[in-house]
Amino acid sequence: MTITCFIRYQIDPFQRDAFKGYAEAWGRIIPRCGGELIGYFLPHEGSNDVAWGLIGFDDMAAYERYRATLKSDAEGRANFERAQSERFILREERTWLEDVSTTRNVARQVTP
Secondary structure, eight states, rough: OOOEEEEEEEEGGGGGHHHHHHHHHHHHHHHHHHEEEEEEEOSSSOOOOOEEEEEEEESSHHHHHHHHHTOOOOOHHHHHHHHHHHHHHEEEEEEEEEEEEGGGTTOOOOOO
8 A cells, every 4th residue: 555545524523423333334335445444533532523534545546446436336325425414524624645654554562
């Protein structure tokens, strides 16, 4: 994996569970459509209205193939439609990041 799509969501903090269900659905959809799901993250402490999703791809061509596959995925379309109808996502921003491969998945050396 060489690039990561970093998605920042502003969510309705009163609909946190709805966003969690949305994220859990992507856990099935994204890998099936060709993305490497790094994970979705909900607010825990501090700001209560910001969540993140990270998805990896080999390159932008792989991302474009993923997008084409996603458009034909019934569960993916339904998940997008649910987010729009229930309005638990207030804003979404995407940033593309280049992976520094030597820093990914480095195991801790000491247990805190």
